[in-house]
Amino acid sequence: MSWIKVCKTDDVPENSVKKFWAGGGTIPLVIARHKNGYRAMPPVCPHMEEPLDVSGVVAGCVLTCTKHLWAWNLETLELQGEAEKPLKTYDVKIEGEDVMAFISEELVYEFDDEDDMDDDDFFNS
Amino acid sequence: MPARNHSQWMAKPPLADDEWIDSRIYSDQEIFEDEQEKIFKHVWVPVCHESELPKAYDFRTTSIAGEPVIICRGPDDEVRAFLNVCPHRGMLIERRPSGSFLEGQPSGNPKRITCMFHAWQFDMKGNCVYVAREKEGYQDRFCKEQAGLRRLRCEVKFGGFVWVNLDDKPSVSLEDWAGAPFECLRKTLDEEPLEIFHYHKAVIDTNYKLWHDTNSEFYHDFMHYHNRVTGFNDAYFARNNEAFPHGHVVVGTFEVNYENYEGFESRGELSFPHLPPNQWYMIDLFPGFNFNLRGSALRCDTVTPLGPDKVMIEFRGLGLKSDTEEERITRINHHNSIWGPFGRNLHEDLIGVAGQGTTMRPGTEERRILHGRQENQTIHDENGMRHYYEEWGRWVDRSPSQPDQAYSVRQGVAAAE
Numbered sequence: 001m002s003w004i005k006v007c008k009t010d011d012v013p014e015n016s017v018k019k020f021w022a023g024g025g026t027i028p029l030v031i032a033r034h035k036n037g038y039r040a041m042p043p044v045c046p047h048m049e050e051p052l053d054v055s056g057v058v059a060g061c062v063l064t065c066t067k068h069l070w071a072w073n074l075e076t077l078e079l080q081g082e083a084e085k086p087l088k089t090y091d092v093k094i095e096g097e098d099v100m101a102f103i104s105e106e107l108v109y110e111f112d113d114e115d116d117m118d119d120d121d122f123f124n125s
Numbered sequence: 126m127p128a129r130n131h132s133q134w135m136a137k138p139p140l141a142d143d144e145w146i147d148s149r150i151y152s153d154q155e156i157f158e159d160e161q162e163k164i165f166k167h168v169w170v171p172v173c174h175e176s177e178l179p180k181a182y183d184f185r186t187t188s189i190a191g192e193p194v195i196i197c198r199g200p201d202d203e204v205r206a207f208l209n210v211c212p213h214r215g216m217l218i219e220r221r222p223s224g225s226f227l228e229g230q231p232s233g234n235p236k237r238i239t240c241m242f243h244a245w246q247f248d249m250k251g252n253c254v255y256v257a258r259e260k261e262g263y264q265d266r267f268c269k270e271q272a273g274l275r276r277l278r279c280e281v282k283f284g285g286f287v288w289v290n291l292d293d294k295p296s297v298s299l300e301d302w303a304g305a306p307f308e309c310l311r312k313t314l315d316e317e318p319l320e321i322f323h324y325h326k327a328v329i330d331t332n333y334k335l336w337h338d339t340n341s342e343f344y345h346d347f348m349h350y351h352n353r354v355t356g357f358n359d360a361y362f363a364r365n366n367e368a369f370p371h372g373h374v375v376v377g378t379f380e381v382n383y384e385n386y387e388g389f390e391s392r393g394e395l396s397f398p399h400l401p402p403n404q405w406y407m408i409d410l411f412p413g414f415n416f417n418l419r420g421s422a423l424r425c426d427t428v429t430p431l432g433p434d435k436v437m438i439e440f441r442g443l444g445l446k447s448d449t450e451e452e453r454i455t456r457i458n459h460h461n462s463i464w465g466p467f468g469r470n471l472h473e474d475l476i477g478v479a480g481q482g483t484t485m486r487p488g489t490e491e492r493r494i495l496h497g498r499q500e501n502q503t504i505h506d507e508n509g510m511r512h513y514y515e516e517w518g519r520w521v522d523r524s525p526s527q528p529d530q531a532y533s534v535r536q537g538v539a540a541a542e
Contacts, residue, residue, distance in 0.1 A: 048234035054229065068244065068255070122276070123276075123278055123293040124294065
């Protein structure tokens, strides 16, 4: 894929996070608008899959997931607060009134697999 | 016999020791606590049906012997049970009766069980996956790897029911516990998946054993006009109450003549796999679970004792998952017309046990409760109850007719006499 139009600049007010579907409705993403621009990223927090359009709060240049206070500077992508993993982002450019994202494939986070502990001896150990 | 004075009324009945019981076993707080501790914390309890948790991350909550329990289906399709208690500060983790963890909650993330109190989180296998500000508070002294949920023994068996045992090392496996009484319906219930179509519960001011008694004896069909009309034929009286190890009883099958009752139709057209039409089966499991199949509908009762004189009974109705819409409507009609909650029979049974509960409130004088009918173990014989109370006596170590005495001692006395 390539540069894809995601939304209008006015669709995302400053200090907010909105969810959109790109690629013909197949790729979910959020646009976060901070003090100095826009960021496009997967729609969930890399910590516990929390939907960022619900729990993400933008203040100045900082995006915070309010569930467990993982936070990132949206301008520099620096980790802040409790964050232990970086954000993955799509490149963004503004063309006129359109917010465009460069999407070659869907970005996803790896979440820990649940440990397998279903051995027969579980209740006897 | 003329009316009796107090001492005549209180005299031991002229029946064998195992043919009557002392009503204090239905009303005494200490005996109730003994039962919770010695029976319900060690037996296999059918907590729900797997079709009540059809999708990954679905859950239900319940309680066994006062212990809160949560049952959930993992992304690997396994159904697991845990104590619904947070290992941090003992908070009840999930408050809803049922639901799904797939979507996030105001206080919890998607795919996690979250304790809303301090945001500790667990996955569908009971692993603790998140302790809020773990390092700041516990440094390296305690970590989430040490904070898993208490997992409980849980099996899906006998037609897809979910069985939980609070005891990690139960005295018998679920198969050995209930395999023999389920044998008569095993092919029928395991041929294809069942699905729940009815659930209601009733909290009744009575002792749970009185409910189970009513499910175990059919002498009380004199209360059920519907049963008298549709059921009292030669085959009805030819049925046997068959006792199985561990206090269970199975009442043999017979063919019910539904068309004898005005407004009812034969149920011949809709049955369960491998069953001839209009059949009737009942499996009574110690200490209070009942499976009743009436041709086209399966009913399951489970009791949760809440006190010596209070019981919650959950009623479930099931058909086949493969039912067409029309078949399902027929099963629901058949289920509701007999059982209800407002069918022909169920409320009559509830009147019976509620009336018993009224005369056996805690503090009332003990009464002699008779179950001494002997009719070659056929349907109006009370051998099913005698079998049950023998098992009950062993589990709580009390004589049902003289509950102040140990069961083992009482057995010795009886042998000597």
